[in-house]
Amino acid sequence: MPLQKVDRIWMDGELVPWDEAKVHVLTHSLHYGSGVFEGIRAYATDRGPAVFRLTDHIHRLFNSAKIYLIDIPWTPDQLVDAVKETIRVNGLDACYVRPIVYLGYGEMGLNPLPCPVNVSIAVWPWGTYLGDEGLRRGVRTKISTWHRHDPNAVPVAAKGTGMYSNSSLAKVEALKAGYDEAILLSPQGYVSECTGENLFVVKNGRILTPPVSAGALEGITQDSISTIARDLGYEIAEANLLRTDLYLAEEAFLTGTAAEVVPIRSVDDREIGDPGPITRAIQETYFATVRGEVDRYKDWLEHVSA
Numbered sequence: 001m002p003l004q005k006v007d008r009i010w011m012d013g014e015l016v017p018w019d020e021a022k023v024h025v026l027t028h029s030l031h032y033g034s035g036v037f038e039g040i041r042a043y044a045t046d047r048g049p050a051v052f053r054l055t056d057h058i059h060r061l062f063n064s065a066k067i068y069l070i071d072i073p074w075t076p077d078q079l080v081d082a083v084k085e086t087i088r089v090n091g092l093d094a095c096y097v098r099p100i101v102y103l104g105y106g107e108m109g110l111n112p113l114p115c116p117v118n119v120s121i122a123v124w125p126w127g128t129y130l131g132d133e134g135l136r137r138g139v140r141t142k143i144s145t146w147h148r149h150d151p152n153a154v155p156v157a158a159k160g161t162g163m164y165s166n167s168s169l170a171k172v173e174a175l176k177a178g179y180d181e182a183i184l185l186s187p188q189g190y191v192s193e194c195t196g197e198n199l200f201v202v203k204n205g206r207i208l209t210p211p212v213s214a215g216a217l218e219g220i221t222q223d224s225i226s227t228i229a230r231d232l233g234y235e236i237a238e239a240n241l242l243r244t245d246l247y248l249a250e251e252a253f254l255t256g257t258a259a260e261v262v263p264i265r266s267v268d269d270r271e272i273g274d275p276g277p278i279t280r281a282i283q284e285t286y287f288a289t290v291r292g293e294v295d296r297y298k299d300w301l302e303h304v305s306a
């Protein structure tokens with residue numbers, strides 16, 4: 001589906017018309033993948049649009065920049081306000097939010113330190129990332145022949161733009177083979193994550209998710225789901241998982257800001273089946289939470305209008 005245009009994009013402090021939000025072809029990050037970014041969602045609530053865990057996402061953006069030695073020329077509070085302002089001026093109730101910090105035009109070559117640092121925030125309406133049917137019935141997944149990153153090849157704690165060529169390769173491989181999503185293993189052979197989502201399995205009634213040391217991004221949804229699962233009374237832990245743990249899972253699901261909570265129906269054609277009771281309970285609570293319907297988690301919502 002093509003992007004649904006809105007009126008304005010925030011670029012270095014200016015609200016620029018959508019069609020004019022352009023960069024030079026010699027933008028450093030275009031050539032070397034030297035940017036860092038975030039993916040955030042705002043949801044419609046009875047108090048107007050609210051951004052889910054906005055401050056946490058902006059904090060992770062600054063951490064990604066720190067890892068790459070990029071100095072963001074704004075404070076976290078300024079970017080939190082800029083996200084809210086961008087949603088407000090576009091009159092959106094619910095949307096996806098994409099802040100990106102990129103190295104701009106002015107220098108080329110692999111030393112990024114002299115490059116100008118640019119910041120942009122785009123918002124647009126974005127439906128279910130893995131499809132309505134996937135959300136309801138679960139997705140078919142395939143273990144990728146591409147490994148997730150070795151943490152000493154690229155920093156897995158950062159959301160660096162260049163790191164996503166790994167995700168794209170795995171995604172295309174899975175799609176061309178007729179699956180919905182790829183699961184990547186770490187170079188050591190442990191389950192890491194999907195192309196843009198963390199992963200959970202249910203084994204002997206316990207919920208397990210791979211640790212950061214298996215090369216997964218520390219997902220903000222993963223963290224929300226861990227809290228929700230614990231509060232629902234489930235036992236949950238981080239654990240190194242083998243591919244056979246996926247094949248034999250009682251239930252499995254993936255989580256991410258774009259994808260939200262999506263059941264996994266099969267892995268490499270080994271059926272897990274229809275979404276199970278734990279997956280359903282967690283999915284239901286997550287959607288109620290982001291819409292502001294669960295008092296206990298109201299602090300996770302950051303309303304766009306004061």
Ligand code: PMP
Pocket residue numbers: 039167193194195196197198216217218219220221222255256257258
């Ligand atoms: N893993 C990867 C590789 C991702 O790109 C994302 C999306 N940011 C996630 C996991 C899920 O993270 P979050 O829940 O913070 O969106």
